[in-house]
Amino acid sequence: MPINLQMPALSPTMEEGTLAKWLVKEGDEVASGDLLAEIETDKATMEFEAVDEGTIAKIVVAEGTDNVKVGEVIAIIAEEGEDVAEAGKEDGSSAKAPEPEPAVEQVAEKAAPTPEKPSEPAPAETPKATSDGNRVKASPLARRLAEQKGVDLGALSGSGPNGRIIKADVDAAEGGTAPVKSEAAAPAPAPAAAPAPAANDFDIPHTSEKLSGMRKTIARRLTEAKQTIPHIYLTVDIQLDKLLKLRSELNATLEPRGVKLSVNDLLIKALAVSLMQVPKCNVSIDGDQLKTFARADISVAVSIPGGLITPIITSADTKSLSTISTEMKDLAGRAKDGKLKMHEYQGGTASISNMGMFGIKNFDAVINPPQAMIMAIGAGQKRPHVIDDSLQIATIMSATGSFDHRAIDGADGAQLMQVFKELVENPLGMLA
Incomplete structure (x- = not known):
C-alpha cells in the first residue's frame, strides 16, 4: 500500500513550514535514515529524514512551496513490490490540496445568470459592484482571473449576490460584453486628491524580500x-x-x-x-x-x-x-x-x-x-x-x-x- 509522506512537525511550535528543497526525485529508492528534503521551520532550516523505505512514486508539493501545513501530504512512497506509477496515480490525486476557491463563491457563480442585453438599457437597474471603502467586492476566482487577463475590476458592474463581481463578469469583460459602471447612476464623487504615498513607499531605491x-x-x-x-x-x-x-x-x-x-x-x-x-x-x-x-x-x-x-x-x-x-x-x-x-x-x-x-x-x-x-x-x-x-x-x-x-x-x-x-x-x- 502506498505511504503518504506528510509534512513533519520539526519543532513543538511548528504549525506550517516551507519545503525549501527536495533532496530526492521521483523514481529514487530511499531507505530509513536517508535525507529526503530541507524544510524551513519556525526555528531553522532542517533536513528531513525518511522513516520508511521504498520508491518515491510522486512528489506532491514542489520545492519552494510556502505555508505547507503540518500533516499535509508532500510525497507518495511506493513500498517494495508495488507499481510505482500506479502508486503515484492512485494516491497522488487524493493527496493534492483542495482548490482554495470557497464553495460558497462557486455556488454563487454557477447560480448567477449570464448577463443578457436588455432591449432598453436601464443603467439605474444594473447591479453595481459594491465596495468596502475603496475595495471592490469580487470573488477570489474573479480577482485571480482579472489579474491574469488585465481586466480592471473597478470598471465592472457585478452580477453576483449583492453586486459582487464573479467569474462570468470577468469573462464577459474580456469579450467586450460586460456591463460597466454607469457614471449617471452613481453620485458624482468629489475630486479626489492624489493618494499620499505609504509611509515606507517613497521614491527611494530599495529591494523587497519575503520574510522567512x-x-x-x-x-x-x-x-x-x-x-x-x-x-x-x-x-x-x-x-x-x-x-x-x-x-x-x-x-x-x-x-x-x-x-x-x-x-x-x-x-x-x-x-x-x-x-x-x-x-x-x-x-x-x-x-x-x-x-x-x-x-x-x-x-x-x-x-x-x-x-x-x-x-x-x-x-x-x-x-x-x-x-x-x-x-x-x-x-x-x-x-x-x-x-x-x-x-x-x-x-x-x-x-x-x-x-x-x-x-x-x-x-x-x-x-x-x-x-x-x-x-x-x-x-x-x-x-x-x-x-x-x-x-x-x-x-x-x-x-x-x-x-x-x-x-x-x-x-x-x-x-x-x-x-x-x-x-x-x-x-x-x-x-x-
Whole structure:
C-alpha cells in the first residue's frame, strides 16, 4: 500500500513550514535514515529524514512551496513490490490540496445568470459592484482571473449576490460584453486628491524580500515576550583581568589537545554555576506553576543567516570548560549550516547573549520564553577603575540580566548578578 509522506512537525511550535528543497526525485529508492528534503521551520532550516523505505512514486508539493501545513501530504512512497506509477496515480490525486476557491463563491457563480442585453438599457437597474471603502467586492476566482487577463475590476458592474463581481463578469469583460459602471447612476464623487504615498513607499531605491518562516517566528515570539513578560533589568560592571589571565593559562595547557577556550565559554560556565547557587533564578513559569530546575542548561544565542538560534549546553554547571568549548564550537557550526536536531535548541533553563565582539558596551536582551532570564554580555574595555582605593586602568565588562518579574523577585535577580560578578572576577571559584 502506498505511504503518504506528510509534512513533519520539526519543532513543538511548528504549525506550517516551507519545503525549501527536495533532496530526492521521483523514481529514487530511499531507505530509513536517508535525507529526503530541507524544510524551513519556525526555528531553522532542517533536513528531513525518511522513516520508511521504498520508491518515491510522486512528489506532491514542489520545492519552494510556502505555508505547507503540518500533516499535509508532500510525497507518495511506493513500498517494495508495488507499481510505482500506479502508486503515484492512485494516491497522488487524493493527496493534492483542495482548490482554495470557497464553495460558497462557486455556488454563487454557477447560480448567477449570464448577463443578457436588455432591449432598453436601464443603467439605474444594473447591479453595481459594491465596495468596502475603496475595495471592490469580487470573488477570489474573479480577482485571480482579472489579474491574469488585465481586466480592471473597478470598471465592472457585478452580477453576483449583492453586486459582487464573479467569474462570468470577468469573462464577459474580456469579450467586450460586460456591463460597466454607469457614471449617471452613481453620485458624482468629489475630486479626489492624489493618494499620499505609504509611509515606507517613497521614491527611494530599495529591494523587497519575503520574510522567512524563522524571521516571522522571531518577530512573533519577541513581540509576545515584550507584551506578556514584565522585564526587569539589572546591570553590573565586572573586572575581567583575572578571567583573561586564567583563560590564557588554560589555553596554553589545552593547546596539545586542540582546544582553545573563548571568553564566552567561561561566561557560560559562570552563569550556569550562578544559577545553581541562586536556584530562585533557575526557574520557569508554567501556567499557574513555578518550575525550579535541578540543573543549568544554558541556551547560547548564535547569529545565523536570516535570524538567530539558541543551541543549548546541557548541564553546563557540571561540565568542564574544555567540554563546553568543544560542544559550543560544534553546535554553533551546525547551527549556521542548519543541521541542529530539535533537542539541541529546544528547552534550556536560561540564556546568554554576547555582543561584545561588536564593541557593544551594554544592552538589554529580550527574555526567551518560557525561560525566566537572559544574561546580556557587553565588550570588555580598558577603563579607569578604582582598585584598592586607587584609580587604575582595568578591563571592565558590563553584564545586564533581564528577569521575568512574575517569577523572579528583584532581590533574587540582584543576588544572581552579584554571584555572577564574583565568579567572573575570581574565576577559580567556578572550577572548584
